Amino acid sequence: MNNSPLGNRELIRAINRSTILNSIKTNGAIPRAEIARLTGLSPATVTGITAELIQDNLVFEKESGDSSGGRRPIMLAINPNGGCVVGIKVMEDHALGALTDLEASLLGKQSYPLTDTSPEGISRSLSELVAELLKMSENPAPNLMGVGVGLAGIVEAGQGLVRQSPFFGWNDVPLREMIQNRVNVPVYVDNDVNTLAFAEKWFGAGRGVDNFLVVTVGRGIGLGIVSNGQFNHGVRGGAGEIGHTVIQPGGELCACGKRGCLEMYASEPALLRQAAKAFEQGQLSSLPKTPEELIALAASGEKAAQEIFARAGELLGQSIANLVNIFNPQRVLINGEGVRAGNWLFDPMRAAIDEHTMPGLRQDVSILVEPLGDDAWARGAASLVLHELFESPIKRQREAEAA
Ligand SMILES: [Zn+2]
Structure with missing residues (x-):
């Protein structure tokens, strides 16, 4: 579950936004009327939220290639360059970071040494790695949508809490919060094998x-x-x-x-x-x-x-x-x-x-x-963020309950 303290109206809006983003992503390019039909949202809601997504540069309008008489419908598609995401695989003595676009395609990668393995030291190093990666973007003002981090051990992903880290000897470290305070974008933390499973689900077997x-x-x-x-x-x-x-x-x-x-x-x-x-x-x-x-x-x-x-x-x-x-x-x-x-x-x-x-x-x-190479673990960590962006956990829970 998402633990952000959203009010009910904001929460519904966030769910609708994820639902619409997801239907655009799943369909490649899709007219607004079709989004309304597939999601069951009212045309007014779809128009309002897609206007916001276009303004945020996450979605763009394009004309349909289909010219079988009449006006060509305006299609909406995901703008892969509308934002970027960082994924990091944390290992014992170094971290590997990947900068990706909104389709998890690699824009840049970098390895970063981890010398101070205290919780403070690691969160500082990872935020420095994020800054290094953002310099690799061709966009002078990259729109960083979030940071995903995978590391070995028992991780309570919903809380971003590292309960046990075999590498660093940590217990109950609120790593998400610690990194989030430094990078000022949403941060997601999960066990590294789970981030690899995300990689497999998003772009692997x-x-x-x-x-x-x-x-x-x-x-x-x-x-x-x-x-x-x-x-x-x-x-x-x-x-x-x-x-x-x-x-x-x-x-x-x-x-x-x-x-x-x-x-x-x-x-x-x-x-x-x-x-x-x-x-x-x-x-x-x-x-x-x-x-x-x-x-x-x-x-x-x-x-x-x-x-x-x-x-x-x-x-x-x-x-x-x-x-x-x-x-x-x-x-x-x-x-x-x-x-x-x-x-x-x-x-x-x-x-x-x-x-x-x-x-x-x-x-x-x-x-x-x-x-999959180490890149994939880091790209998998990036897809933690994409997963949150495109598939609201609440929506997924609703689907699970309906099924
Ligand atoms: Zn054992």
């Missing part, structure tokens, strides 16, 4: 798909859930912690304080720990210090390295099969830096998915390993 999952592998193992077209955050942002589901009761102690979590067996740091053990036991010819070095050992034919990936792939596949059995998704999109392991990981993963998914559900789902 989740486009037009109402039920899909995004699984990220790398330093941790993450999950984004889109179910019936809605992002599932759970009660307070904790949904999707697949990395901390138990696969080995009483197993290795995890950073979360529990034992036997998937992340302790199938994340990249876990694979390097297993490799170190194999090296000590004389099963590997050298000690790999990076995931790339472990991949190189597997590629050069070292059995122990191949087996480390095979076991991780199997565990990952079992976990994904469990997800498929729970959610019955149309697609599972595998992403994150861990995909660099390629088929050493994914052949065993696919075999385990085939083995453990219920037969009736396996045929419904396609498993796609199509990694």
Whole structure:
């Protein structure tokens, strides 16, 4: 829910504005009468709000190409250059920012070091990054519509509250408010896997798909859930912690304080720990210090390295099969830096998915390993803002209730 303190009339106007923007965006170009028909709003309301959108430069009028007799209707279309948006992916020691237009097309990107990782330090660095990105706009007075931020951890997106950040050791940091006070535009904060799921939904393999999952592998193992077209955050942002589901009761102690979590067996740091053990036991010819070095050992034919990936792939596949059995998704999109392991990981993963998914559900789902780059995570964060702009959460809730 939107927490801005709008009065009822303003709220209705905001909902109508999002509804109209959304119908224009969805239809490409559309006459006013058609907007009124599709949205059920009165022609007077449509005329009033579209006048405001044209004045704000978000929408422009163009003549229809259709000349089949009579007057050509005036069409309305989204002006992609009417505003810009910044999206930021926050990592452990740097942030990657993207400046996009209103269609999430990349206008510029920049990496920014994060040295002071206190909440104050991070919000200052991110607001400096926003200023750097705005300098990349060709528009001397860019109309910044908002800033979206994705970071690892448990994030209560509605409040913009970072409940837990594994990188920075934060608890209950009101990051949205802290950045908003510096940049003076709306700020949206979400878990980074969710921003990647936004990227998939807006311009990736989740486009037009109402039920899909995004699984990220790398330093941790993450999950984004889109179910019936809605992002599932759970009660307070904790949904999707697949990395901390138990696969080995009483197993290795995890950073979360529990034992036997998937992340302790199938994340990249876990694979390097297993490799170190194999090296000590004389099963590997050298000690790999990076995931790339472990991949190189597997590629050069070292059995122990191949087996480390095979076991991780199997565990990952079992976990994904469990997800498929729970959610019955149309697609599972595998992403994150861990995909660099390629088929050493994914052949065993696919075999385990085939083995453990219920037969009736396996045929419904396609498993796609199509990694989006870091750009996409940042563009996904930008689409948090576009999502708010074009699809009012209240409207979406109303649709969900009607359905
Ligand atoms: Zn854990």
